[in-house]
Amino acid sequence: MPSADEVKTRIEAAIPGAVAEVETADEVHFSAHVRAQAFEGLSRVAQHRLVYDAFDGELGGAIHALALKTEVT
């Protein structure tokens, strides 16, 4: 099971310049607040897709749920 730190690292590695705050109570359900300049000009759906892309098929599997808030920096 991934830790909050692993999820944070994955997001920050996938999106250059991103800063992620990740919380989890059970290492299955996560919540993340991601700030990145890369989100500039993108729709919310496109911003969330960038984050989801860091997890290649694991969402819904090892990571049950990822509540997500994205913000342009």
Added chain:
Amino acid sequence: MSDNEIHTAIASAIADNDVILFMKGSPASPACGFSARTVAMLEALETPFAAVDVLPDPRIRQELSAISKWPTIPQLFAKGELIGGCDIVTEMYEAGELATALGATTPDDAPAEAPVGASAQAAPMGIENRLG
């Protein structure tokens, strides 16, 4: 139905319905808190919507995600476009943008804060809570 038929049926449902929600369970009986919250927001806006339960066959979810490039459930579509999952729908609701995106107007009595949906906190189906 073959995988291909499911794929086609989902694509047609998205194209044919102005507002359509793919969810776990039904609007009257959501099987997941995120689906319940999304239904509650649509109901607060008094928006008519079609709903599809993804739970009866795992291929529904698989083919839906192949079409939408979106990994999680629920998924809300308006006029053939993905609006988002529960987080985005909540943000848009609270920013007053959701009704417009759905081609509706926000009713005067809609709560400013996104409603959570009664069933999200209810006891699991079929278990009677005698502790209250």
